[in-house]
Amino acid sequence: MRSGRITEVESYVGEEDLACHASRGRTPRTEVLYGEPGTTYVYLIYGMYHCLNFVTEVSGFPAAVLIRSLEPLEGQSAMVEARGTENSKQLTTGPGKLTQALGITRALNYVDATQSSALFILDDNYAVIDSDIVATTRIGVEYAGACALYPWRYYLQSSPYISKR
DNA sequence: CCAGGGATCCCCT
């Protein structure tokens, strides 16, 4: 069992969001985004890394949240082995890093995370303070024009497990 | 059928 506390995410919302993969409508790849909330969307990026998302809105409206960083909790030794580094700050502080650390690949795309034992989310009752949440622009979406300015990246200011400040 | 590009990471300078 490998687990971590989510510390950084980004939202990708609707066909009007030019950074969202659904901005060009339904395709074989984006069909999952139009499905049930709680479904995983895992895709390969730059031919080498995977990105983990969860579909968030009602069926028919394409939207998802990209998980960008975790604070490692359980299974750190397995993460160290998968990542090839013992630096705990380097295990899960980035969307490609955390999928590698947790062994998440496209085999876990289109999975119902509300029913799966392989990949799921729990509430650990961590007391998030509203003022600790930073809202800023998303990373790596410069091509999206005005959409790149939306403050749809969120992270915990107090957490050391963040990809970039 | 093929070319172009990508929600990244790592290593080198």
Next chain:
DNA sequence: GGGGATCCCTGGC
């Protein structure tokens, strides 16, 4: 700070 790795997806021919 910059470039390469590497392959899937999409759109255009």
